[in-house]
Amino acid sequence: MKKFVALLMATLMVLSLCAVxxxxxISTANAAQVWADKWADVDTSNHVVxxxxxxxxxxxxxxxxxxxxxxxxxxxDKVNAEINIVWISWTDYLANYNLRIAAMDGSIDLIxxxxxxxxxxxxxxxxxxxxxxxxxxxxxAPVTYATVPQDHWDVCTYExxxxxxxxxxxxQWTNHxxxxxxxxxxxxxxxxxxxxxxxxxxxxxxVKETYGNDLIAIWDADGTAYxxxxxxxxxxxxxxxxxxxxxxxWGGYLDxxxxxxxxYLEETDLxxxxxxxxxxxxxxxxxxxxxxxxTGSDNRTEFRQGKTxxxxxxxxxxxxxxxxxxxxxxxxxxxDEDADVGFYYWGKEAGYVxxxxxxxxxxxxxxxxxxxxxxxxxxxxxxxxxDVYALFNYGLKDRTYAIDENGYRYTPxxxxxxxxxxxxxxxxxxxxxxxxxxxxxxxxxxxxLYDEYxxxxxxxxxxxxxxxxxxxxxxxxxxxxxxxxxxxxxCFGQYDVTAEEIVAQFQDALRAAGADLVTxxxxxxxxxxxxx
Amino acid sequence: xSTINPRVPAPYSQxxxxxxxxxxxxxxxxxxxxxxIYFIAFSYAPLPGIYVAFVNxxxxxxxxxxxxxxxxxxxxxAKSGQLWTLTRNTxxxxxxxxxxxNLLAVVVAILLKEIQSKAFxxxxxxxMFLPYFISxxxxxxxxxxxxxxxxGFLNVVLTKLGKEPLRLxxxxxAWPLIITLxxxxxxxxxxxxxYFAAIMGIDAAVIEAxxxxxxxxxxxxxxxxxxxxxxxxxxxxxxxxxxxxxxxFGLFWNLVGRNPTLYRSVDIIEMYVYxxxxxxxxxxxxxxxGLYQSLIGFILVLTVNTIVRKIEPDYSLF
Numbered sequence: 001m002k003k004f005v006a007l008l009m010a011t012l013m014v015l016s017l018c019a020v021x022x023x024x025x026i027s028t029a030n031a032a033q034v035w036a037d038k039w040a041d042v043d044t045s046n047h048v049v050x051x052x053x054x055x056x057x058x059x060x061x062x063x064x065x066x067x068x069x070x071x072x073x074x075x076x077d078k079v080n081a082e083i084n085i086v087w088i089s090w091t092d093y094l095a096n097y098n099l100r101i102a103a104m105d106g107s108i109d110l111i112x113x114x115x116x117x118x119x120x121x122x123x124x125x126x127x128x129x130x131x132x133x134x135x136x137x138x139x140x141a142p143v144t145y146a147t148v149p150q151d152h153w154d155v156c157t158y159e160x161x162x163x164x165x166x167x168x169x170x171x172q173w174t175n176h177x178x179x180x181x182x183x184x185x186x187x188x189x190x191x192x193x194x195x196x197x198x199x200x201x202x203x204x205x206x207v208k209e210t211y212g213n214d215l216i217a218i219w220d221a222d223g224t225a226y227x228x229x230x231x232x233x234x235x236x237x238x239x240x241x242x243x244x245x246x247x248x249x250w251g252g253y254l255d256x257x258x259x260x261x262x263x264y265l266e267e268t269d270l271x272x273x274x275x276x277x278x279x280x281x282x283x284x285x286x287x288x289x290x291x292x293x294x295t296g297s298d299n300r301t302e303f304r305q306g307k308t309x310x311x312x313x314x315x316x317x318x319x320x321x322x323x324x325x326x327x328x329x330x331x332x333x334x335x336d337e338d339a340d341v342g343f344y345y346w347g348k349e350a351g352y353v354x355x356x357x358x359x360x361x362x363x364x365x366x367x368x369x370x371x372x373x374x375x376x377x378x379x380x381x382x383x384x385x386x387d388v389y390a391l392f393n394y395g396l397k398d399r400t401y402a403i404d405e406n407g408y409r410y411t412p413x414x415x416x417x418x419x420x421x422x423x424x425x426x427x428x429x430x431x432x433x434x435x436x437x438x439x440x441x442x443x444x445x446x447x448x449l450y451d452e453y454x455x456x457x458x459x460x461x462x463x464x465x466x467x468x469x470x471x472x473x474x475x476x477x478x479x480x481x482x483x484x485x486x487x488x489x490x491c492f493g494q495y496d497v498t499a500e501e502i503v504a505q506f507q508d509a510l511r512a513a514g515a516d517l518v519t520x521x522x523x524x525x526x527x528x529x530x531x532x
Numbered sequence: 533x534s535t536i537n538p539r540v541p542a543p544y545s546q547x548x549x550x551x552x553x554x555x556x557x558x559x560x561x562x563x564x565x566x567x568x569i570y571f572i573a574f575s576y577a578p579l580p581g582i583y584v585a586f587v588n589x590x591x592x593x594x595x596x597x598x599x600x601x602x603x604x605x606x607x608x609x610a611k612s613g614q615l616w617t618l619t620r621n622t623x624x625x626x627x628x629x630x631x632x633x634n635l636l637a638v639v640v641a642i643l644l645k646e647i648q649s650k651a652f653x654x655x656x657x658x659x660m661f662l663p664y665f666i667s668x669x670x671x672x673x674x675x676x677x678x679x680x681x682x683x684g685f686l687n688v689v690l691t692k693l694g695k696e697p698l699r700l701x702x703x704x705x706a707w708p709l710i711i712t713l714x715x716x717x718x719x720x721x722x723x724x725x726x727y728f729a730a731i732m733g734i735d736a737a738v739i740e741a742x743x744x745x746x747x748x749x750x751x752x753x754x755x756x757x758x759x760x761x762x763x764x765x766x767x768x769x770x771x772x773x774x775x776x777x778x779x780x781f782g783l784f785w786n787l788v789g790r791n792p793t794l795y796r797s798v799d800i801i802e803m804y805v806y807x808x809x810x811x812x813x814x815x816x817x818x819x820x821x822g823l824y825q826s827l828i829g830f831i832l833v834l835t836v837n838t839i840v841r842k843i844e845p846d847y848s849l850f
Binding site: 477 | 588590593612
């Protein structure tokens with residue numbers, strides 16, 4: 001904790017030094033002055049409502065209404081606008097999200113998006129997002145425009161136009177892996193936790209034998225998460241091109257990233273090994289017998305409550321599992337005082353992780369928005385104004401959160417989640433400069449892992465690549481279908497033939513679906529982009 | 533110059549005649565109006581939109597401004613090599629559904645009619661009707677709770693009796709039967725209503741006369757009720773045939789869903805399209821598949837109608 005505070009202070013001091021040494025430079029620190037200059041001649045005489053669309057379930061607490069009222073008072077004062085949140089609830093979110101953008105009826109202005117988990121590029125290409133010119137950005141979102149470096153704007157550009165604003169100044173890791181019970185792993189003789197897939201297997205076996213009867217399952221999987229690429233990339237330094245297909249099908253080895261291949265056609269031996277291992281896990285009883293139809297489960301909540309022992313998701317999710325106070329469902333820490341959660345990330349054995357895409361969270365302006373200028377102004381405030389930022393991200397001071405003497409955010413004693421929580425799902429403009437660290441987080445464990453990552457992290461090699469799928473989308477659809485079918489057999493050991501045979505069947509089906517044609521097309525476009 | 537036949541009314545009076553006809557039937561037309569508006573709004577007005585199946589749709593350019601790409605949107609189903617299997621499965625399932633639906637509905641309607649106690653009849657009818665209102669998602673969960681290997685009702689009972697549990701979720705062969713049973717359980721009550729109404733509409737005098745002539749219960753059903761139901765059966769089947777290439781996505785998806793061990797044996801067009809395109813939000817490919825299904829449905833209705841017209845001209849739709 002002390003170490004972190006010291007680090008934070010040092011960073012802040014360096015930052016403030018930078019601000020002093022180059023007074024001209026625009027930053028979050030001198031944002032107010034920049035806005036006063038740039039927006040002096042902007043006509044904001046008519047009051048507008050900016051509809052901000054995000055994924056998630058709408059909150060119903062009084063605190064949330066109160067927060068929005070206070071926020072809108074500030075926004076009205078500064079730019080004569082107010083914000084209204086349009087929620088796309090999690091059920092079928094992707095289809096509903098795309099549908100809302102496609103409606104083009106002017107009912108949304110600011111859109112939260114992502115190039116890897118929400119269809120940012122397809123929507124940009126289909127005409128759903130407004131092109132943002134550098135002039136527009138410099139005028140209406142001056143602080144954001146100045147603080148996002150040019151190479152990050154470049155990766156948001158398609159055919160010469162910028163389509164969205166990246167959330168590129170927020171530290172998080174969304175690389176995937178398994179969260180597991182560190183205390184149980186230690187009991188199983190794994191003093192340093194799970195360091196390999198073999199350790200994971202030992203752990204699964206031990207937990208099944210020791211706690212099997214008390215748990216709902218080791219992993220109450222619903223048969224839709226496929227760690228196969230996680231297994232292969234734990235041994236081989238390979239990276240998928242994000243946002244192409246439903247799985248990590250195409251990409252390249254990190255030592256030669258611009259030679260494109262299909263992971264599952266390339267790494268037959270590792271895939272067979274993995275299929276065998278998962279058959280073993282199935283026989284141990286790592287998941288429910290009917291895993292492929294087990295759709296009603298909620299493994300993460302069950303994990304929090306100590307009723308399951310594995311959760312497959314990313315590091316950011318793990319930070320909430322390893323911190324007892326981060327979630328009211330984390331009751332495993334109450335029922336078991338030794339409870340602790342470790343994380344085995346893909347790439348651990350090969351010793352690498354890929355940094356997040358800067359376009360993992362982006363903000364776009366709807367092409368049908370009646371007020372694109374004001375939308376950008378509101379975005380600039382949400383991202384760079386300390387008061388607005390705190391309200392929008394943390395809620396009401398001394399009700400939703402409070403600040404302790406060390407400058408950490410904590411939950412006040414009077415806090416009742418049903419009344420006092422707020423939610424804006426602002427994942428498209430968070431800003432490390434304005435973040436207030438949370439005292440509820442287990443920073444000791446989190447920083448240890450972040451340090452480990454920093455030492456081995458590599459950049460995502462395809463950030464500048466936007467794929468034109470027109471010619472091969474029908475093949476990609478076929479490959480998705482084949483992938484989703486065979487991954488279920490392989491990743492959950494649900495096959496009656498040998499591992500070699502099921503992998504061979506999978507590969508034949510992929511080839512028949514046109515996987516090689518997609519590889520060729522990708523290679524041609526990669527060559528064009530990177531001038532290979 | 534042709535001579536004017538004084539018997540043929542002049543255009544003016546022809547218009548007046550139509551006007552008068554409309555005026556005279558104003559109540560009937562008013563009663564039809566909701567249906568007319570419905571079909572114009574949801575069936576005829578969107579027809580030009582079919583064009584979207586042939587373009588690379590762009591939100592800002594709109595349906596008619598987007599670039600024309602011919603039949604490329606049809607590619608992905610055609611190239612899958614599964615189009616025939618999928619179409620065949622969909623048609624076979626629907627044929628079975630149509631036949632059993634109508635057969636069972638007629639039987640149930642007659643049985644209901646024969647129940648003498650009015651209270652008992654109402655209760656049975658309501659109970660059979662209820663499953664129709666249960667959402668398919670819940671039906672899926674209900675079936676899973678009944679049949680799953682670890683905690684399912686059926687297998688818990690079997691294990692308690694010392695028998696081997698049935699691994700139904702790992703065996704695709706049982707699912708055509710399970711799906712059909714669930715479908716019938718859900719739909720029979722609803723389907724029987726139309727037939728029940730038709731039976732109630734049979735002239736009571738005819739039935740009475742047959743009883744006086746000494747017909748027994750079976751003869752009454754065989755010679756009076758069943759022949760009276762024939763037009764209803766023919767029309768309902770004709771309607772159903774129009775949708776024979778359209779599968780019941782909700783039912784199939786919720787019962788066998790994402791589990792390939794199960795859906796391999798019961799895959800239908802909708803399921804395939806959903807799986808292949810859910811990650812690729814594309815109106816055009818979806819419309820292309822819809823158009824394909826409608827075309828086949830249209831051809832089928834025309835064919836069957838022609839056959840019906842040949843056999844029983846009075847029963848054909850047009």
